Amino acid sequence: MQRLIFTNDVAAQLAGIVAEIAPNRVYILTDSNTEAIGNELNTFGAKMITIQPGDEHKDLHSLADIWSELSLSGATRRSLLINVGGGMITDIGGFAAASFKRGIRFINVPTTLLGAVDAAVGGKTGVNFLHFKNEIGAFAAADAVIISTRYFSTLPAAELRSGFAEMLKHGLISSADTYRRLLAFDIVDADLDALLPLLEENVGVKRRIVEIDPREQGLRKALNLGHTAGHAFESLAMERQAPVPHGFAVAHGLLVEMVIAHLLEGFPSAELQIFAALLREAYAPAPAITCDDYPRLLDLMSHDKKNVSADKINFTLLSEPGTPLIDRTADTDTIKTALDLYRTLLNI
Amino acid sequence: MQRLIFTNDVAAQLAGIVAEIAPNRVYILTDSNTEAIGNELNTFGAKMITIQPGDEHKDLHSLADIWSELSLSGATRRSLLINVGGGMITDIGGFAAASFKRGIRFINVPTTLLGAVDAAVGGKTGVNFLHFKNEIGAFAAADAVIISTRYFSTLPAAELRSGFAEMLKHGLISSADTYRRLLAFDIVDADLDALLPLLEENVGVKRRIVEIDPREQGLRKALNLGHTAGHAFESLAMERQAPVPHGFAVAHGLLVEMVIAHLLEGFPSAELQIFAALLREAYAPAPAITCDDYPRLLDLMSHDKKNVSADKINFTLLSEPGTPLIDRTADTDTIKTALDLYRTLLNI
Numbered sequence: 001m002q003r004l005i006f007t008n009d010v011a012a013q014l015a016g017i018v019a020e021i022a023p024n025r026v027y028i029l030t031d032s033n034t035e036a037i038g039n040e041l042n043t044f045g046a047k048m049i050t051i052q053p054g055d056e057h058k059d060l061h062s063l064a065d066i067w068s069e070l071s072l073s074g075a076t077r078r079s080l081l082i083n084v085g086g087g088m089i090t091d092i093g094g095f096a097a098a099s100f101k102r103g104i105r106f107i108n109v110p111t112t113l114l115g116a117v118d119a120a121v122g123g124k125t126g127v128n129f130l131h132f133k134n135e136i137g138a139f140a141a142a143d144a145v146i147i148s149t150r151y152f153s154t155l156p157a158a159e160l161r162s163g164f165a166e167m168l169k170h171g172l173i174s175s176a177d178t179y180r181r182l183l184a185f186d187i188v189d190a191d192l193d194a195l196l197p198l199l200e201e202n203v204g205v206k207r208r209i210v211e212i213d214p215r216e217q218g219l220r221k222a223l224n225l226g227h228t229a230g231h232a233f234e235s236l237a238m239e240r241q242a243p244v245p246h247g248f249a250v251a252h253g254l255l256v257e258m259v260i261a262h263l264l265e266g267f268p269s270a271e272l273q274i275f276a277a278l279l280r281e282a283y284a285p286a287p288a289i290t291c292d293d294y295p296r297l298l299d300l301m302s303h304d305k306k307n308v309s310a311d312k313i314n315f316t317l318l319s320e321p322g323t324p325l326i327d328r329t330a331d332t333d334t335i336k337t338a339l340d341l342y343r344t345l346l347n348i
Numbered sequence: 349m350q351r352l353i354f355t356n357d358v359a360a361q362l363a364g365i366v367a368e369i370a371p372n373r374v375y376i377l378t379d380s381n382t383e384a385i386g387n388e389l390n391t392f393g394a395k396m397i398t399i400q401p402g403d404e405h406k407d408l409h410s411l412a413d414i415w416s417e418l419s420l421s422g423a424t425r426r427s428l429l430i431n432v433g434g435g436m437i438t439d440i441g442g443f444a445a446a447s448f449k450r451g452i453r454f455i456n457v458p459t460t461l462l463g464a465v466d467a468a469v470g471g472k473t474g475v476n477f478l479h480f481k482n483e484i485g486a487f488a489a490a491d492a493v494i495i496s497t498r499y500f501s502t503l504p505a506a507e508l509r510s511g512f513a514e515m516l517k518h519g520l521i522s523s524a525d526t527y528r529r530l531l532a533f534d535i536v537d538a539d540l541d542a543l544l545p546l547l548e549e550n551v552g553v554k555r556r557i558v559e560i561d562p563r564e565q566g567l568r569k570a571l572n573l574g575h576t577a578g579h580a581f582e583s584l585a586m587e588r589q590a591p592v593p594h595g596f597a598v599a600h601g602l603l604v605e606m607v608i609a610h611l612l613e614g615f616p617s618a619e620l621q622i623f624a625a626l627l628r629e630a631y632a633p634a635p636a637i638t639c640d641d642y643p644r645l646l647d648l649m650s651h652d653k654k655n656v657s658a659d660k661i662n663f664t665l666l667s668e669p670g671t672p673l674i675d676r677t678a679d680t681d682t683i684k685t686a687l688d689l690y691r692t693l694l695n696i
Contacts, residue, residue, distance in 0.1 A: 060408070060412065064408060064477075067477055067484060071477060071478050071480055071483055072478070095447075098486070099443075099484050099485060099486055100483070101483060101484075101485075102472065102473075102474060102485045102486055102487050103487065124450065125450075126450060129412075129415055129419060130416065130419050130420070132419055135415070135448070136415060136448065136449075137449075137450045138446070138447055138450055138451070138486060139450055139451065
């Protein structure tokens with residue numbers, strides 16, 4: 001059973017869990033951005049492994065470097081790997097641990113809000129391969145995930161908002177009440193102490209969904225809300241050499257998919273206005289798209305790995321905040337209409 | 349639930365299972381030795397992937413080649429990989445499948461007796477890394493394993509005897525009756541049709557053990573019988589540039605460990621004579637060791653990955669054929685005495 005700990009005293013909690021697991025060797029994986037945090041947490045003589053930061057280094061080369069460090073320093077099945085960093089570190093470190101000697105224990109200490117809310121729970125680990133994201137990996141749960149908001153104060157504002165988009169998504173698919181409390185939270189001028197309990201509730205939502213459906217056969221698909229359109233925005237921005245943070249693309253994807261839900265499932269129009277106002281305040285600028293971009297966006301949506309047919313596109317939709325509808329589809333005309341309405345809502 | 353099929357009509361059985369799984373793309377992995385068998389089985393338009401044969405190619409490089417073939421030809425989570433070959437192919441192919449997009453289905457068609465009895469059941473997959481055997485891998489069960497003895501007729505005699513050593517081990521740890529029937533089988537001039545039902549019973553033994561203890565926490569350790577001493581013989585032979593087949597090393601390891609069991613657990617001395625006679629007939633030549641080799645052999649035994657302390661060495665022992673005793677240890681003096689007796693039994 002994976003333990004999930006919310007604390008602002010990470011060092012003490014981590015040392016306690018390490019003592020309990022009593023591994024024969026301990027390793028802390030960081031990238032150069034989180035190395036200082038890793039050193040600060042290392043009160044138990046762990047060997048430090050540091051790799052280069054950034055999604056472009058979440059690859060086989062870095063993975064082989066981690067395996068080498070483990071192998072050559074005599075790690076065994078009773079050793080422990082602690083991943084300290086953003087989603088890149090918890091993804092690659094989780095897979096390194098899951099595949100070393102067919103699986104050793106690991107602990108995640110996410111240092112970004114996105115990592116805490118999205119990547120550190122759920123057991124998805126992996127690396128990019130060729131030009132495919134997360135092409136190689138495993139489902140493997142960390143022994144413990146230790147979550148604190150104290151590391152977020154050093155992050156750029158955009159990074160915090162990016163993670164908050166995933167929190168909004170969890171609110172939307174779980175309860176209207178949770179969603180309203182998130183809307184009331186000021187992410188632009190964030191109070192990190194007030195964020196910790198919201199984060200705890202939020203990660204709990206994801207955790208329950210993953211426990212019910214670990215292999216993404218049913219309910220877990222609700223977690224894809226906002227991501228079919230969001231990935232298309234993200235890929236389009238990448239193609240134009242102007243990448244946007246993942247959560248910004250997801251935030252805008254959420255609005256597109258709310259509009260589709262409005263058209264097909266009666267999702268209330270007042271909710272569209274409320275969410276558009278949030279996007280204008282916290283997730284500007286909006287993607288600079290025109291109707292000329294629709295064919296490429298549709299193409300990107302239909303190539304999403306969750307999709308199985310080309311003319312109808314899979315979505316998770318909503319009948320209202322808190323009520324997700326999985327395994328829904330929309331045809332291309334509906335999606336084009338939704339993109340028109342989305343642009344109108346944001347004056348694009 | 350993994351299916352285990354014993355048949356001499358592999359092609360028909362395989363085609364039936366592929367039709368049932370209804371994957372969107374099918375791949376057959378072979379090495380250059382088994383490519384012809386793969387082609388013969390390919391009645392359903394699978395894409396062939398062929399890698400170089402031999403344990404020295406069970407590495408990250410071959411693994412990346414397999415992943416590339418899958419990625420670049422558009423394999424998805426609903427695709428299927430069929431591994432046709434010896435243990436090298438089922439090991440690397442199983443891990444390639446287990447890690448591609450966090451896991452796709454795979455089927456094993458072992459073409460060697462060792463592969464059928466040892467590597468194709470049990471969910472251990474992986475590749476060598478640096479100079480460590482099976483350092484990187486996963487526990488992942490094939491959807492189906494299709495076992496036939498018809499491919500064994502083209503193998504060198506040593507290969508057949510090598511696999512038979514693992515069958516003897518399964519007899520020893522499961523039932524005196526099974527063990528006696530194996531002793532009565534003539535592996536030197538083998539009747540492959542008569543071997544198929546023996547093999548079915550034998551793989552069933554391993555399968556039941558693995559089902560009870562998939563993660564090697566208890567009973568599954570019984571499968572290590574003969575392997576602590578056997579791996580030491582195998583490594584010593586490798587160091588001397590005169591490698592021996594895995595099963596030959598295991599067969600001799602079984603006798604060493606029977607002698608230890610005789611010294612510590614009352615394993616009957618008559619059984620030692622019977623097994624020594626089999627070794628002289630079917631597993632000659634014996635390892636050319638003298639007492640000068642004992643320190644190195646002990647060193648190799650204590651570095652076995654199942655071991656945790658250096659002065660006592662872990663073994664699975666036996667009180668009699670059919671009754672394994674897991675988590676036993678022997679000290680170095682006992683092991684030296686056992687090696688003396690082993691050499692006496694074989695006139696080394």
